[in-house]
Amino acid sequence: MRQHKRRMARCFPSPRRAKRWTGWLMGTLACLGAGVIWLLTAAPSQAHWSDMSAAEVTVKDASVEMMLTFPTGLVPFADGDRNQQLSTDEVNIHNTDLRRFFDQQIHLTNTENVNGQLSIKALDAGTLPTSVQVAPTTHSTVQLSYAWTQPIEGITIHYGLFLPGVQTAHCLATILQAGQLKTFMFTPHNRTFSLLPGDAFSGELVLAIAGAFLWGAMHSLTPGHGKTLVGAYLMGERATPKHALLLAMTTTITHTLGVFALGLVALFAAQYILPEQLYPWFSLTSGVMVVAIGLNLFKNRMPSSEHFHTHPAHVHPHPHKHSHSHPPHAHQPDHHRSHVHDHHSHTDDHHHSHPHHQQQHLHPDKGVSISSLLALGISGGLLPCPAALVLLLGAIAVNKTALGLILVICFSLGLSAVLTGLGLLLVYAKSWFKRVPASPRLIKISPRFVKALPALSAIGITLIGTGISTQAFIQVLGINGG
Structure with a gap:
């Protein structure tokens, strides 16, 4: 009996502990819900x-020329018509203010630490290279x-335009000197680059690859890169680490191929259609696919397709016929174990009652569908990423196409690393949470919630797809209307 009480204490923790687990669960759900709302309300430009x-x-x-493509929002004082692009007239009108601003944010010095004299001019749209168009x-x-x-022997670039x-x-800076190319990634934590006499270009490929990988990983932390889709899907499925890896890799491969396709359009069909005009259509296609996947998952995960039942306490009578040479006696065996009674000369009839505790059975949802997993990965990967396209076209502009392809792959691998880590975290967190001891208070709440979780995650996927489609449709209308 004492052992039985100890086992019951392990299965049913104190109300205080149950309250703590309930609060943890509600907090986790609130964070996930906030993430979905953040994705749905974030405009593409904000991402x-x-x-x-x-x-x-x-x-x-004796000079250095820099063709700089930058967010117009950094110089709102010069964007008179508020169209998020500086025209030639706006650059000319605000030339003094722009020169003062850029001189503070980006200044170059020679080997004698003398600042170069800055001048700024607008570029005619027809003369811009494809990578800028x-x-x-x-x-x-x-x-x-x-x-x-x-004449300059070396330069140091101090970049602070963030x-x-x-x-x-x-x-991403591409630096061309004497027919040789260097690439460098300026970040808020890495603002200085020096090009000194006799600098060797060996090892630059390794640095460029590492920089592209880190850029992709950090860039994936911004909205619009499939993190919420991955989370919503894996939270509602009986997923394993292999499924998380497959989903992340499918998204990454599709993302990389999409960037390559847009790059080809930019190179060979820029006079007919610009990749910028294709972004909304890619997003619209992706959003419609996500909606279709979400509705299909919701249909398959409806609670009615599963069943949840409770077995009340019941008693199993076990008749025994014995003949005793001594007075009758009662037996109270431990109902958790099988038992054998060794008697002598029994003549009495008596019964053993084995009470069974109330049991609850939740039948799990169906296993992960590989087809839906691949479809979701492809739809998530179709979301366009201008940052990766700029990375590719920046290398193409200086006749380093192979380098551009390598950097895009590394960029995508960095993005994949974050998605994979998120997927594995969710999978292992689910398995860990399933091992949390039950409690009387949680028993009243958690079964219904757990039963509805797959359907709720499918609804979340559908809402995400609806948000993506709506934003893309508005952009398509803007392009056609313009």
């Missing part, structure tokens, strides 16, 4: 414009020129 810039730097004998409509491109009175508080902000 990308503030963390992406590109600079093509050409070093000459396909920049998002939230960006502007200007040419910054730094000049010295003496939106305050955006830790994922980056600027």
